[in-house]
Amino acid sequence: MSKKDIVSKEALKMIAVDIARILFKLKVNDAELLETEYQRIEERRADLVARMYVEEGGYILHIEIQNQNDPGMPLRMLRYGTDILSHYPDEELRQYLLYIGKAPLNMADGIEQPGHSYHYPIIDMHNIDCQQMIELDTPDALVLAILCDFGDKPKEEVLHYLVTRLDQLTGENEAEFRNYFSMMEILSTNRDLEKLLKEEEKMLSQVKLSELPSYEIGMEAGMQQGMQQGMQQGMQQGMQQGEVTLLVRLIEKKFGPLEPQTTQKLETATIEQLEQWASNILEANTLEELFARH
Secondary structure, eight states: OOHHHHHHHHHHHTTHHHIIIIISOOOOSEEEEOOOEEESSSEEEOSEEEEEEOSSOEEEEEEEEESSOOTTHHHHHHHHHHHHHHHSTTSOEEEEEEEOOSSOOOOOSEEEETTEEEEOOEEEGGGSBHHHHHHHOSHHHHHHHTTSBOTTSOHHHHHHHHHHHHHHHHTTOHHHHHHHHHHHHHHHGGGTOHHHHHHHHHHHHHHHHHTSOHHHHOSSHHHHHHHHHHHHHHHHHHHHHHHHHHHHHHHHHHHOSOOHHHHHHHHTSOHHHHHHHHHHTTTOSSHHHHHHOO
16 A cells, blocks of 8 residues: 555545545434454454444444555455454444545446345545535535546636635634645645645735735835745744644544643654654554654
């Protein structure tokens, strides 16, 4: 499994409830993430297993997120299903495969043999209309929209709307914007859109600067330069806080709640350190390995 695939999965886990509601059309009130590691002879970890709460009762939802076609996927899904049912024998299990890869979907949706039939739904993000996601008008939907079919709309136009609207929905909360934008940035690599997305982010920053009242940016060159430097510093701090927020969530998903000293270490780190640790989390098995790897 590639590093990009792993990071994409971690980002999608953060919006699991909306994935269930928006993509799978499930009526869900809330969700509780469950243990995903099961052992027989070899260790295996399902991508996402959650107990979904509805008005009357609930069920176990299992989602596998695939970045590439895998002919062995039906057997993997079957084995995950039997493992999950062995842990939760009295609960209903629903399984879905979410395909986010670049190549056209080319995987079977189950196993069909004499005396044995097993199938599960596959949701191909290439077939999800981007306009459908945009009309939901929520930050989670905008993040997912970057994986959808843009149709005949220019990529630049769609990305401009996604970034601008995300900024509007998050308002003055720069940390929240950074958190969602970081997820969008991670997923954009599955569509080779990361460079265009960076350009849109830069344009948004320039627009914010240009919209400041003249007395704030200064009439004199010296004041203007000072304000621009201050704005750049503020944006840098906002980017850093967004990186910290996303990394804390990724670490807690993998290793559990953080000690205060670990949180402080993250909050006082440089952007370069945060980016390095975000890359390390894919292969690290302990916090010591996470911070020790280079």
